[in-house]
Amino acid sequence: MFSFFRKKEDKSFGEVKKEEPTDYSDATGIAEYFKNETGVTFDKQMNILNNKVMTFCKQRGINSFSKLLSLLDRDADIKQELIDYLTTNETFFYREFKQIEELVSLVKKDSSTVKIMCAPSSTGEEPYSIAIALLEAGVKADKFKILGIDINSDALNKAKRAVYKQRNVRNLSDEIVQRYFYKQDDKFILKDSIKSLVEFRLINIFDASFATLGKFDYIFSRNMFIYFDAQTKARAKGILQGMRKNQEQKIFFGHADEL
Incomplete structure (x- = not known):
């Protein structure tokens, strides 16, 4: 043995x-x-x-x-x-705010409930900025639905937690910060009443499943195209254009995006 x-x-x-x-x-x-x-x-x-x-x-x-x-x-x-x-990127609230102001104006003129998509949504500052700006303009919460999408799962998890630093809220007035955030030490925690207005999904615009998200009244796709070459930009633009309810409605692209 x-x-x-x-x-x-x-x-x-x-x-x-x-x-x-x-x-x-x-x-x-x-x-x-x-x-x-x-x-x-x-x-x-x-x-x-x-x-x-x-x-x-x-x-x-x-x-x-x-x-x-x-x-x-x-x-x-x-x-x-x-x-x-x-694909980790840093952004902040009320970035390129003139475009958000334009969106708010369009939504106020629309008599129906509107669907808004942010692609990409990163850590949530942009879709939450849109929600805050709409509420500040007197638009009722039941008149809009916001979807934020991204391919970065870590960024989306941070968006869902909605805990930010001073640099992320630096463009917001003290009144808006007090109205929509809790202050905890050096952190700014978004209130649940705002978090509930945005849905987040992990998805790639180039996936076949992207079309299942449906059609949208307004699309924000800011600072995503800067990572694409010319051929991919054209492809991505075509995909986003196909997601609009109204084919005459423009898509809000970032100022840094070259199309």
């Missing part, structure tokens, strides 16, 4: 596990994969992408970009983590 176990030990002792070589030299494959999945291009930021993805891999014990690519095809969690890692 002893010799039987001894033989098994001797056999396993001789086995040598090969370690995969470390290779973070070329992130081109990751860039192509990411563009195909999200539309976001890093053509002019390959050095930045290389460094960010290398850090991403090292934090997770992934030895090479090729290994990461193979994982992305079969591990939905890793795929979402990479999307979250590469």
